[in-house]
Amino acid sequence: MMPRLPIDQAETMIRAAGARVTRARIEMLAALLAAEHALTHHEVEKRVNRAHAIDRVTVYRVLEWLTANELAHKIAGSDRVWRFGATNKEHARQHAHFECNRCGAMICLDEPDTKPHIRLPSGFHAQEVDLLTKGLCAKCAPARRKDRRRRSVPGWT
Amino acid sequence: MMPRLPIDQAETMIRAAGARVTRARIEMLAALLAAEHALTHHEVEKRVNRAHAIDRVTVYRVLEWLTANELAHKIAGSDRVWRFGATNKEHARQHAHFECNRCGAMICLDEPDTKPHIRLPSGFHAQEVDLLTKGLCAKCAPARRKDRRRRSVPGWT
DNA sequence: GCAAAATATGCAACTCAGTTGCATATACAC
DNA sequence: GTGTATATGCAACTGAGTTGCATATTTTGC
Secondary structure, eight states, X not given: OOOOOHHHHHHHHHHHTTSOOOHHHHHHHHHHHHOSSOEEHHHHHHHHHTTSOOOHHHHHHHHHHHHXXXXXXXXXXXXXXXXXXXXXXXXXXXXXXXXXXXXXXXXXXXXXXXXXXXXXXXXXXXXXXXXXXXXXXXXXXXXXXXXXXXXXXXXXX | OOOOOHHHHHHHHHHHTTSOOXXXXXXXXXXXXXXXXXXXXXXXXXXXXXXXXXXXXXXXXXXXXXXXXXXXEEXXXXXXXXXXXXXXXXXXXXXXXXXXXXXXXXXXXXXXXXXXXXXXXXXXXXXXXXXXXXXXXXXTSTTTTSOOOOOSSTTOO
């Protein structure tokens, strides 16, 4: 299968979802598809605005729409900011992520080979298990000594 | 060992940390110790204010202080609100939690028996692994049909 | 193509968690 | 008790995310 431009791929995905194909949706999904890590609303806004201005609110609404239509998924980070990643078709449900304790970057990981076995109190009913690995990303690992951006207690959950 | 009042236990813990023993710290830690699940700043405020009024900002600052001193730990939920739990001495570092998809309640779990094996991209360095199981809590599981509080795409991460 | 209906966008104003600066109150050492 | 370090209260702020409503754009039916 030949490599396609994110913008074309995005359009195809949205069209396949049977919904209105708008420039905002195409460009935002394309931005997610092209991204090397999960993007905040602000990052999406910045990347898309290179082409033309999109309203803040539209960014939120489109991201919400993409999430509801399973073209993207959102990840809660330690900084209370949602990050969004394009949902790749193979692993439709990403439940494993990595978060950098220094720069806050988040990336999607493959599912772990061994699933942990969780013991819940009686009456509780599990639906999904999310795995968040924290540490230092490739950019931050070498620079770890001069740590300037750490939060109150880095890495705690 | 005989059961102690949370308020006494809290005072002992704070004194043991070698820090100033204030009413706000004692009462807030006692509230966390007595809580059946992790509390938001607002829940802490409400529970403590039965005794006497504590400023919103003080609540934030004391919770931060408790976290920094490892007497409590904070958990990021799907609703962008921090929840705090008393750090129990046996498992000093809680990294497994349960979040209810319906009411948002969070509780601390024991570590899973089998730790998952995570494969990271090269250059990445893992420091902690957090496990978040989502589903329905004992209160919400029976009432699951009339779901009124679900978020855009419930349970996604 | 063109008009009408359906829906997405932009704008303004809002909510709510969490933060910061600074003056005042309190715990503890002496 | 008195002095000093530090915790608290107050007010004002930041920044993410939301809502209502008017306007623009996509789609559908012709």
